[in-house]
Each structure stands twice: as C-alpha cells, then as structure tokens.
Amino acid sequence: MDLIGRGSLLLAFGLAVYATAAGWMAGRRRDRRLLESGRRALLAAFAAVVVASAVFMWAIQTHDYRFLVVWRSSSDTVPQPYLTSSFWTTQQGSLLLWLLVLTGLSALVTWQNRRRNHDLMPWVVAILGAACAFFAFTICFIASPFESVGAVVPTAGRGMVASLQNPYNMIHPPMLYLGYVGFTVPFAFAMSALLAGRADERWIQLTRRWTLVPWLALGLGMLLGAKWAYEEIGWGGFWGWDPVENAALIPWLTGTAFLHSVIVQEKKGMLRVWNVSLVALTYVLCITGTFFTRSGFTSSIHTFARSSIGWWFVAWIGIAAAFAIVVISRNAHRLKSPHRIESPVSREATFLFNNLLFVALAFAVLWGILFPPLSEAVGGHKIQTSTPYYNFFAVAIGLPLLMLMGIGPVIAWRRASTRGVIQAFRWPFLSAAAGIGVLLLAGFGSSVPGAIALSLCLFVTVSILLEIARGAAARRRLAPGTSWPAATTQLVARNRRRYGGYVVHLAIVIGIVAIVGTSAYATVRQPVLEPGQSFKIGGYTLTFVRLTTERGPNWNSTNALIEVRRGGKLIDTVRPGKRSYTDAPESSQEVSIRPTWTGEDLYIAFNGAVRGTGVNLKVLVNPLVNLLWLAGLVLIAGFGIAIWPDARVAARVARRTDELARTAAP
C-alpha cells in the first residue's frame, strides 16, 4: 500500500517537473510535440495523485495505523463522515488535498485548451507544472502522508481533534483550498500572456470564470469557517481576526480588487500593469496564507504543528514573486495603456479608488499578522495585534468601500457632469439620509459606525434596485406590454455579468448588515445560575432547571437544561453542553442557538458546572446574524448569473475568429 502511495507521489513529482521543462521548451521552440507531451504529463500527474489519494483514503477508512498520520488523526470510534474528513485535518493530508485540486485544475485547463490558444498554452503548462512540482516535492520529501509509524503498529488511533468533528469542517477546508489553488490559473495565464508577448485583454477573457470560481470558493470557505467557529468555539462570534482567517481574507480582498479592475481594462484598455501585478500579488498572497497556516509562524487554533516546511514555502513565495516581477518589468513597454483616466468623477476613477482601498485593507490585515512575530524577532517580546486594530481598519477603509459600491455601478464612464451625478444619486442619497434619521430615532445611535454602515447599506441597496428598475422600465418602453418580471429577466439575460455583479453586491450588503448587527448591537451576559434561578436578556427570560448528561458513539457530555420564555410564555427548552471525547484529549462546545425569523439568534454556551449543581453560561442576543448565512446563498445566486455563458459574447468571439481567419487566408 505505502509503496503505491509513495511511488505515485514520486511519479507525480517527476511528471510535474517534466511538464515544466516540456512546456518551457515548447514555448521557446514553438514545438507542438513538446506542448502535447507536457500537457499529457499534467494529465498523468493528476492520475498519479488520484491513485495516491485513493491509497491514503483507503488507509483512513480501514484504520491502517501503520501510517503515522492515520494513527495520529483518527481512531476506530470516530464516526462517519468525520472519519472521511480526517483526510485533510493534518498537515500531510491537507497538502495532498491541495495537490489533488491543483493537478486536477491543471489537467482541466490544459484539456479545455488542447486545440486553442497555442501561443499561451506552452507557458501555461510550464507554470502550472512548476506549481504542481513544488507541492509534490513538499509531500514527497517533507510532509509525506505515507510516513510509517515504526516497527510496532498501534492497535488504536489517537482520535480526531474534537472541534473538527463538525459538519462544516467537512466542506470548509476543501472550499478554501479550491479558492487558494484556483488563483494559480489566472496567474499562470497572465504570466503566459506576457511571456508570449500578448499584452492585450485575451488572458482576462480566457480566465474570467477561472477567477470567479476561486473567488467564490474562498468567500464561501471563509463563510463556512465562520459558521463552524460560531457553532463550535462557543464565544458567540463568527470572526475573530485569527491569523488563519486573515490569511484567507487577504487574497480574497486583492482578488476582489482584481475582479473590478479587469472591467476597466476590458472596457477601456486601462490598468494593464495594475491587473497583471494584482493577479500575481493575489497568487503570492495565497501561498503566503498557506505559509502562515503551515509554518508555525503565527499561533492560531487553525494552524498545523510547527514544522520546517515553512522555509520551503518562503522559497516558493520568493521564486513566484521574483518571476512575476521580472516578467512584468520586461514587458512593461507592451502594457502601456492607450488611454488615461480623464476625471476623478468617473466610473474608471471609482474602480481605481475601490482597488486602492481593497489593497490597503489587505496590507493592513497582512501587517496585523506580520507584526507580532516581527516585534518578537526585533524587540524580544511579542506585541499582539488584537481586534481593535483590525476593527479600526475595517471601519476606516470598509465604510468608503461600501459607499463606492453604491457609486461605481451608477456613475458614468470617462467623465460625469454635476447634473448627471445629482440625477443618478439623489434617490439613493435621500434614502440613506432618511435611513440614518430613522436609525437614530430607533436607538441605533449607540454605535456611530454601525448607524453609518447601515445607512450606507441602504444607499447601495437603493442604488442597485433603482438601476435594475430603470433598466427594466427601459425594456418595457422598447417592448410595450412586457410585464415587469419578464422585462427584468430579459434585462438580466442581456447582461448577465453586470446584473450578476449587482446581485453579488446585494449579498455583500446583506452580509455587512449581519456583521454590523452582531458587532455593534449584540447583548452579552455571563450569568452563574443555581437550579431554579432565572435571568433576563434582550426580552428573553432563561431559567436553569438542572444539569443533565448524555452519551454518544465516542463522547459523553454534560448539559444545562434551560427553559426559554418570552413575554412570560415558555417558547423552548434548550440543552447547551460540553462534550468530552473518549478518543481525543480535548472537549468541544455544543452551543444552543435559537434563531428567529427577524434574523436574531439567542446564543447560549455552557462554560462549565459550578459547585456540582450550578452552571456558568455565556448568553448572547445576536441581532441580524442569520442574514450572514443568507448572504452566502445570495452570493451563490449572483455568481450563477454572472458566470452563466452569454450567447452574445460567444457570438462576438466567433465573429472575431472568423474575421481573423478570413484575413489570414492567402
């Protein structure tokens, strides 16, 4: 078994190295056979990694404790499907999953382009091959999932970390990896376009979906991680500015900036240097995030054990960054834009401001991760960057970004007149002004940034809905008798990218409302109660009845039986508790979450028994929190609209290809 696993990984490494060399030589010599051979090497590397992954999964499912990683991360009593998820709960297994996704995407990209884009593909094969080779190298020689436990094989595994036995852990890490890994594809195409001397917008068009997919995956990965933290950690929040959470946020922010700035390049031919730099930066930040998680550089509940693997990641980050800098600087003359931004009051300028703010926020968060270890290295003791640091930048940069989200889609390209600006923004502005008045009257003035953020959310929402309504009205004027829903559907179908983007903006607004609700207006209490005692919070009355115990397949728990009343009426009985696992040293929180239709949660965490019969609780009333999970669904819907193939774009590309073929014919 281990021979097949190790051998397959070595084979994958060899094939990836070969693909790099073959692709590079094919690009230099313009040799079709070398390109085809390199492409096949990537396909074969994927097949080899599938074999290695199957062997590893088999070892997990059959509790084969000859493998050190299997012994350390599972046991006979870990229930399904958590046993399956132990594939990626270790450093070694997660790297294998990373390689599986990377080789899979590489194989798919090269397969899709087997008959087209022959000027770019040799370089794409080379760059994807190099990325695969790096990860295959780390797995083969530094962190192998097939490492042997030794001469004496244990009869029982050490079990799985308790907090990882959660449904969201089944999907959260693979989703994040898809995001991190996926950005390799646009990076490879951007660099390949420059290596092939093609500085036009084609690489952007070719990678539009390849950029949207990892962006969505990273976003959903973070959201699922937030849901996991909310349910599993027991502190009542979903985002703690943990270094590993931040490590995923940073490339997502630069990726978001990139998704906006490419629109300017496609429409106006501007920001070419900026876009290739931004996609390279996003890729480097993806690897940097992985370095933070795997090196022991930062301390977090998410990190893997401290290991020497970090230095290899530093080397790869250096190579990727240096490669990108050399390629971009050598092609700077090709990337000169024929146009300039004419006015700061224009859509181009709004996109540029949006980009600068996204990148500034990304670097503020990055500095927050880097500062504690650097302060320790330089000054001898670690100075932590805590929540106030991050909140300051989130508010200072986030609020202007939110405002730009309402301005960008509405303002005119090139130059907007004062009259045009007033015409476009009078209703969104008046709505926001009225909104802030209502919020202050309703008592939301307890948090000034919160009230400003909520009124800006209203500004963006009205701005987007007006946009859609104006478009639908125009369609109805063109085709009298068309109903409003039909006109709206036609409008969206005619420009899916634009209106899909608006739906994504609405998702972000919904998410921000949830974040503001919980961060600015939550109520928290930490009562200690004896049986029969009650306390009040946010309109609820909680009565602690008694302690109870429960037993599961591999755990025992102690719970607090609590009656929940509202307006004197019993509305629920809940049992928050703490589980101890029979096969893992840690315990896990089993919080009680009681959602309401208004988006509010009554959140109760069990902080331990007191004097044998009493209980220590943490209770929160989190207003609007459930909108965050709704935002995820709206985000997926917007993504679906934006990514759906557009027949008009396809027809335009086909016509262009025909024209090129016609004029190229002798």
Next chain:
Amino acid sequence: MIPAALLLIALVGVAVIAIGAPFLRPSTALDVGTEEEQARRELLERRDATLAALQELEQDRAAGRLTQADFEQERLALRAEAVALLRQLDEREDAV
C-alpha cells in the same frame, strides 16, 4: 509487496507511453500566429469593446442613468474611437 511493485511499474509505464507518444508523430510547429495577426486581433478586440460600450451607453440613456449632455459627450468620444479603430483595421486589410 510484489503486486504493489508491479502495479507501480505499470503506472510508470503508462505515464511514459502517454508523454512519449507525441514524439512518434512528425514534428510540426505550433500555430502561434504572426505579429500582424496579433495586432489585428487586438484591434478587433478593441473595436468590439468600443461597439459594446456604445450599445451599453444607449441602454444607459434609455434607462435614464445619464443626462443628455453626458450621453452626447461620451457617444462622440466612443464613436471617434470606433472610427479610428475601423480605419486602422482597413489600412491593415489593404496592406494584406
């Protein structure tokens, strides 16, 4: 151990055949296009983007997102750009 080794050898064999097979065919050059084709492709892309922008501008005007003055100014600029691009394309076609 022996079946595993045989399976591994088979995997390596398949991989070697897969990557070696293209070399059994006669050598051909990749069709990467000439500089002229590339320049023309870029002009066609710019032309399509400009025509799409003109179309979008009309939609924006119809939807009342732009004042008449903003619309006229942007339309003139886009039309001038489109005319320049079409002229460049014609010149290149004449040269061919």
